[in-house]
Amino acid sequence: xxxxxxxxxxxxxxxxxxxxxxxxxxxxxxxxxxxxxxxxxxxxxxxxxxxxxxxxxxxxxxxxxxxxxxxxxxxxxxxxxxxxxxxxxxxxxxxxxxxxxxxxxxxxxxxxxxxxxxxxxxxxxxxxxxxxxxxxxxxxxxxxxxxxxxxxxxxxxxxxxxxxxxxxxxxxxxxxxxxxxxxxxxxxxxxxxxxxxxxxxxxxxxxxxxxxxxxxxxxxxxxxxxxxxxxxxxxxxxxxxxxxxxxxxxxxxxxxxxxxxxxxxxxxxxxxxxxxxxxxxxxxxxxxxxxxxxxxxxxxxxxxxxxxxxxxxxxxxxxxxxxxxxxxxxxxxxxxxxxxxxxxxxxxxxxxxxxxxxxxxxxxxxxxxxxxxxxxxxxxxxxxxxxxxxxxxxxxxxxxxxxxxxxxxxxxxxxxxxxxxxxxxxxxxxxxxxxxxxxxxxxxxxxxxxxxxxxxxxxxxxxxxxxxxxxxxxxxxxxxxxxxxxxxx
Amino acid sequence: xxxxxxxxxxxxxxxxxxxxxxxxxxxxxxxxxxxxxxxxxxxxxxxxxxxxxxxxxxxxxxxxxxxxxxxxxxxxxxxxxxxxxxxxxxxxxxxxxxxxxxxxxxxxxxxxxxxxxxxxxxxxxxxxxxxxxxxxxxxxxxxxxxxxxxxxxxxxxxxxxxxxxxxxxxxxxxxxxxxxxxxxxxxxxxxxxxxxxxxxxxxxxxxxxxxxxxxxxxxxxxxxxxxxxxxxxxxxxxxxxxxxxxxxxxxxx
Numbered sequence: 001x002x003x004x005x006x007x008x009x010x011x012x013x014x015x016x017x018x019x020x021x022x023x024x025x026x027x028x029x030x031x032x033x034x035x036x037x038x039x040x041x042x043x044x045x046x047x048x049x050x051x052x053x054x055x056x057x058x059x060x061x062x063x064x065x066x067x068x069x070x071x072x073x074x075x076x077x078x079x080x081x082x083x084x085x086x087x088x089x090x091x092x093x094x095x096x097x098x099x100x101x102x103x104x105x106x107x108x109x110x111x112x113x114x115x116x117x118x119x120x121x122x123x124x125x126x127x128x129x130x131x132x133x134x135x136x137x138x139x140x141x142x143x144x145x146x147x148x149x150x151x152x153x154x155x156x157x158x159x160x161x162x163x164x165x166x167x168x169x170x171x172x173x174x175x176x177x178x179x180x181x182x183x184x185x186x187x188x189x190x191x192x193x194x195x196x197x198x199x200x201x202x203x204x205x206x207x208x209x210x211x212x213x214x215x216x217x218x219x220x221x222x223x224x225x226x227x228x229x230x231x232x233x234x235x236x237x238x239x240x241x242x243x244x245x246x247x248x249x250x251x252x253x254x255x256x257x258x259x260x261x262x263x264x265x266x267x268x269x270x271x272x273x274x275x276x277x278x279x280x281x282x283x284x285x286x287x288x289x290x291x292x293x294x295x296x297x298x299x300x301x302x303x304x305x306x307x308x309x310x311x312x313x314x315x316x317x318x319x320x321x322x323x324x325x326x327x328x329x330x331x332x333x334x335x336x337x338x339x340x341x342x343x344x345x346x347x348x349x350x351x352x353x354x355x356x357x358x359x360x361x362x363x364x365x366x367x368x369x370x371x372x373x374x375x376x377x378x379x380x381x382x383x384x385x386x387x388x389x390x391x392x393x394x395x396x397x398x399x400x401x402x403x404x405x406x407x408x409x410x411x412x413x414x415x416x417x418x419x420x421x422x423x424x425x426x427x428x429x430x431x432x433x434x435x436x437x438x439x440x441x442x443x444x445x446x447x448x449x450x451x452x453x454x455x456x457x458x459x460x461x462x463x464x465x466x467x468x469x470x471x472x473x474x475x476x477x478x479x480x481x482x483x484x485x486x487x488x489x
Numbered sequence: 490x491x492x493x494x495x496x497x498x499x500x501x502x503x504x505x506x507x508x509x510x511x512x513x514x515x516x517x518x519x520x521x522x523x524x525x526x527x528x529x530x531x532x533x534x535x536x537x538x539x540x541x542x543x544x545x546x547x548x549x550x551x552x553x554x555x556x557x558x559x560x561x562x563x564x565x566x567x568x569x570x571x572x573x574x575x576x577x578x579x580x581x582x583x584x585x586x587x588x589x590x591x592x593x594x595x596x597x598x599x600x601x602x603x604x605x606x607x608x609x610x611x612x613x614x615x616x617x618x619x620x621x622x623x624x625x626x627x628x629x630x631x632x633x634x635x636x637x638x639x640x641x642x643x644x645x646x647x648x649x650x651x652x653x654x655x656x657x658x659x660x661x662x663x664x665x666x667x668x669x670x671x672x673x674x675x676x677x678x679x680x681x682x683x684x685x686x687x688x689x690x691x692x693x694x695x696x697x698x699x700x701x702x703x704x705x706x707x708x709x710x711x712x713x714x715x716x717x718x719x720x721x722x723x724x725x726x727x728x729x730x731x732x733x734x735x736x737x738x739x740x741x742x
Contacts, residue, residue, distance in 0.1 A: 028676045337663045341680045375674060377667025377681070378538060380634035397576070400540030401583070421536055425544035428499065428531040429551055438503050452713055462675035466682070467710030470504050477497045477506035481525045 008102065009365040010310040015103040015134040016162070017310075017364050019348030022371040026346040027338075036343050039174045047168075047334045050280025051385070058276070067269045068388040072325035075261060076315060082227040082260045083306060089230025093292020095302040100254075102309045103133035109305050110135060110219065110252055111142045117250045117301065119144065119217040125234060125241040126150030127221025128328060129254045129307055131163060131350045135219070146219070147211045149240040151204050158185040164344030164352065166330040167278050172343050175200060208240060218248035218299065222255040223327070224270060225304070228263050231291040232304065235274060235284050242288045251290075251299035256307050258315075258324040270327060273387035277329035310363030319398045323358045325388045332382035332392060338375055347372060354382035358395040366403045367410075373399035420459070435478060442472045491611070492522045494559035496552075496600070498569045498702070499531035501723075505702040511729035512565045512603055515616055518729075528555045533580075534572035539669045542580045546589075549577045553593050561610065562600040565725045567632025567700045570602040575635055602632060603725055604641040604700060614644045619732040621651035625694035626724075627685070627708065629701040630663050642700055642724055649727060655692045659684070666707035682711045690717060700724045 010017050019026070030036060055061055075082055087097040100106035110130075114122060122139065124130065124146050136146040136157075148157040155170040156163050159181045163169030170178065179195040186207050193203055220241065224233040232253055234241050245251060261267060275284040293302050315321045333339045333353030344352030349360040349369065357376060361369040373396050382392040407415065414422070427437045447453045448471035456464045463469060475483075493516055497509040513523045533548030552573065556562050564570050574597040581590035607613050626646060632638045646654050665671065665681025672678075685708060689697045697712070699705050702723055709721030730736040 024674050024676065027674065031676050031680050337665070337681050338674075338677055341677055373540075374670065375677075377630070377663050377665060377670045377678070379630035379663035379667070381630075381661075381663070384634055394575075394579075397538055397540075400538070401542045402540075404540035404542075417539070418541070421539065421541040421544050425536060425541070425547060428533075429547035431528050431530055434499070434530045441503060452710075454714075459672060462672045463710070465675060466679040466714060467671075467707065468713040469710060470706055472504060473506055475506065477502040477509040478525075478527065480506055480510060481527075485525070 007313040007316050008310070009313050009368075010363045011102050011104060012364075012368065014107070014138075015132050015309075016350045017132060017360050018368050019371065021348070023346060023348075023375040024371065026348065027342040027375070030342045030346045035174070035177075036172050037341065039172055040340055040343050043168065043171050044334045044340045047280055051277060051331060051334065054276045054280050054282055057282075058272075064269060064272055065387055065389050068273050068327075069325065071261060071266045071269060072388050073322075076258070076321055076324055079257065079260070079315065082262055083257055085227040086225055086230060086260050087306075089227065090292055090304050091230075093230050095230065095292040095304055098303060098305045100305050100307050100309070103307075106133050106254060106305050106307050106309070107135055107138035110254065111138055111144070113250070113252050113303055114139065114144050114217050115142070117217050119215070119250070121145045121147065121211070121215050122217040122219050123147050123149050123211050123215040123244045123248065124153070125218065125220035125244045126153050126169075126236065127219070127254060128166060128350055129221045129256050130219060133254070133307065133309065135254065147208075147215070149208050149211070149244055150236070151201065151238055151240070154204055154208070155181060158182070162345060163350060165333060166328050166351065166353070166355075168330070172345070212240075212243045212247055215244075216248050217250045217252065218244040220245060220251065220253045222253050222259055223274070224267055225255060225260045226262075226264055226267055227260050229291055231264070231289050233267065233287065233289045235271070236286045236288075237279060237284055239286050242286050245288050245290065246298050248299055250301040250303070252303045252305065254305045254307055256309070257311050274327055274329050277331040277385065277387040310365075313365075314359070314362035317362065317402075320358070320362050320395060320402075322390050323355065323362055323395060325390050326355050326359065327388060329387055331385040331387065335381040335385050336376075337379060337381070338377065347375070354392045354396075355390070358390075358392055358399060361399055361403075366399060366406060370403055373403060416459075435476075438476045438478070442474070444472050445474075490520055490522055491561060492524065492559075493606070494556055494562045495523050495525050496529055496532075496556065496562055496564040496569070497525065498564055498566045500706075501565055501702050504706070505723065508565045508702050508723035508725050511723065511725035512563065514729040515603075515607075515618075515725060516563070518617060518731075519611065519613060521611070524559070526555045526559070532569045532572050532577075534569060534576065535668055537572065537576050537580055542584060545580055546584055546586070549580060549593060550589060552577065553589060553596050556596050556600070557592065560599060561606075562596070563603055563606045564600065565603050565700070565723060566702065567602045567629050567636050567638060568703055570600055570605075571631035571635035573597045573600050602636055602638060602700060604632075604638050604645055605636065607645060607728075608641040615648035616645065616728050618649040618728045618730055619651050620649050620727045620730045620736065622696050623653040623655060623694045624696045624698055624722075624727065625655050625657045625689060625692040626660070627657055627664065627689070627697055627699040627704065628660055629699050629704045632700050633661060638700070645724070645728060646698075650732070652727070655694050657697075658688045658691055660688075662688075664704050664708050666704045668703070671707060678707075679711075682707060686711050686715065686717065689719060695719060696727075697721050698724050698727055
């Protein structure tokens, strides 16, 4: 017997959307890695400055952001219709559309398509969606080897590592660490390889070129899908993606359903917003677009797998659905003071940083990523840079409230925090009780010496691990006012 | 003369009364009447930002009812004013109290952070202050990005006589306070604080100022633990200091 508890979320046990441990624990470990701190601090400040410079060039940046936001909101409001239009357009041009309710279905569909193509090797364009569903693992179980062709994804794959950034998956590695990985894992690499970026890129190029020429199946994600024509679009920097999209006979694209946009005119807005926000470039080097099958040119078997995996559940929350507007530029990661210090692995999901903290819990159900909405000081830097104006701080606050409400429904006993919060609310909702609590709090003066408190009891002990606390003053403002304004009404 | 209602904020009322007293001093010196509605308590931000909106609702209602009769309201906190202007109506609406949401929005529209009130409403930048110290200013996140106070606090500080105002490197980076974040994610918060303290110490300033007692409690708590020899002082206390009266900081301790 099953109980319907709302729309299905991404299933556990498949893919990479869930924390294995709470954020504060994972973050604590990451904070202790001084090389990681150095690599991240350097990389994020570099991208931040580049982005700020190219965004500053556009006099209509705010209008573009507003347009991007409006297009996404309108698309989400009518998502079903646009997806059906996309399916019809792709089908009319000789492509095949598959609908996957979750990660397991998507993996099964792709595995079956690769089998039908009689391939044991596939080349992959950098794709978050396939990483979200754990496609490489699923293919490996079916005896199929997947080769990542994006340089940073290749570094991650060769290093038996996990991506830690939406755009720069190996941001946590510096070039000497990358050289070590190549020397250790890349067959036939020149043992005299240096850590010069050009030399590293050349080594990767030689390694990958063999795969491009032999693979018969390419697998990609998509940045955008235009409903009116069925055109899919991948935006990249290296050209390796274009090799995967054009050389193999079979091309399979896995795309989250929120990536559909209505028209080509809409694409014009996003192609201005995305490169400047993500790599800090006016335009990215390679923008590939394909529409179904072009007879005699490029892949002759073209498939589109539309992935839900919790997205409809997010769409059902009229506030939370704004997270689906994300175009995966990663600007919010690069400005986030939390991400800059912990890196992406601490978030436990392929979607790290501020956008991950509002997206992952909605895809999995909040309880499975319960610490993520709290992994922010609500400083608001993410909202300022978001190219589609996702109000991430407000979404974080909203998801915290949803978490508290869901916990309350699921548990008979309130948490210690809930008891504290309820007590504080009771005290502070009445000025006389508040004044009495202030007087009681002044007893805390006994904890102090030389005007400060160095050790507080739980739950405030975490404060005084690294910070002194102020000594309550001998007189509150309220008491001072009263003594000064005795005659006042 | 304008009649201005002071929302002291629960934090300043309880732990940092000098910031609230200084707000009174500045406004009275400028010839305005300050009233302190004693029914006030707390804006409820801590509850909202920790997920306890149901518990925040009575605090929001109390704020609205206390300040509804007043034409002009000031608080010495960008964060509390940010919560009042950006969250009160939202929370009331989310919990189904549309009438309270409408009233909250109206009261919020009359609620100003101190530097906004001085510069935008009262039209002053020179408040007649004197403060012979080397000072650096940290723009707190909510005053910067929620309220968009911009350079108003700096415009006020630049007109203080005797002050040696030095710019803070990476000023717009969060200090890591974030309310309950400082306790729930204490390690990340401390890592952010370490970088903020390094920036403050790099300036050679003897005082770090800001428009929020909460962020100053965090930065000051860290500096104090390091015995760094640098202290934190609320913006209002600097603006309240004069050549004849001196600084009120430390009074009542």
